[in-house]
Amino acid sequence: MKILALDTTSGACSVALHCDGHTSEQFVRAERDHTRRILPMIDQVLGEAGVSLSQLDALAVGRGPGSFTGLRIAISCTQGLAFAADKPVLPVSSLAALAAGVRREQPHWDAAPIVAALDARMQQVYWGVYTADAPNASLWPEAVQDPQQMAQRLAQSSLPTPVYGAGAGWHYPELAQVPVAEVLVEAEIHARDIAELALPLWQSGAAVAAEDLEPLYLRDEVAWQKRQKIRSK
Structure with missing residues (x-):
């Protein structure tokens, strides 16, 4: 199985190749x-791997949420490569990849829930909660919220303890009192984790055609919902 993975959803830029059980990365x-x-x-x-685009089974990409500009770069690059090589694409949540990377680097966190959070700017946070049993899917729908809203949601939750936090979204002071065992604010998204998360998506038939690949902005969705509410009044 050969999967090329890309990510530019944040300040980092990374590319990884999963090739028959081995993953190499540029970050x-x-x-x-x-x-x-x-x-x-x-x-x-x-x-370095001696692999051509035509030899790939699929491409994987961090679909967001994340930087609007970064997402457009990753999505357009992936679409161009997929069109050129006639390959399917596996969209992977950038928040899920962030959580998976931290779990890989912090084995003592074991199977505990990880709250992955990215700074969405404008005093908001992109976030989701991920477990080792279902690393591609947040326990609650991925959201963009004010830090205070996120803190209240976590404080009222019944997540099994301990709970850990990861990502730059945790820098907001409002999140300092959230009951988590440990937080790694400096954690970043790696394409190698996108490649690894893409494997079960491939097996489950979640690949899409290049023309159907779309970024997940979340903030656009929230704005659209607000406009719909205003129009319905």
């Missing part, structure tokens, strides 16, 4: 430099 922190870096990184990862 750089490249704020505002994704466009220049992504294609050379793809060439390097494929070249």
Whole structure:
């Protein structure tokens, strides 16, 4: 099984190749430099493995939520490659990938729930809750909320303890009192974790055609819902 994975949903830019059980990755922190870096990184990862686009089974990409600009870069690059090679695409939640990466790097967190949170700017947070049993799906729908709303939701929850936190969204002071055992604010999204999460999606038949690939912004969805409510009054 050969899957090429891309991610530019945040300040980092990463490319990974899962090739028959082995995963290699290129990762750089490249704020505002994704466009220049992504294609050379793809060439390097494929070249080092001796794999061509035509030999891939599928491409995987961090579908969001995340930076609007970063998501457009990753989605458009993935679509272009998938069209060129006539390959399907596996969209992976960027929040799920963040949680999976932290679980990989922090084995002592074991199977505990991880609250992955990205800074959505404008005093809001993208977040979801992930377990080892279902790493691709948040226990609650992924959301964009004010930090205070997120804190209240977690304080009122009945999640099994301990609970851990990961991601830059945790920097807001309102989240300091949330009952979590440990928080890694510096945690980042890695394409290698997108590739690993793509494997069960492939097995379950979740691949989509390149033309059907769409980013998940969340904030756009919230704005649309608000407009619909206003129009219905």
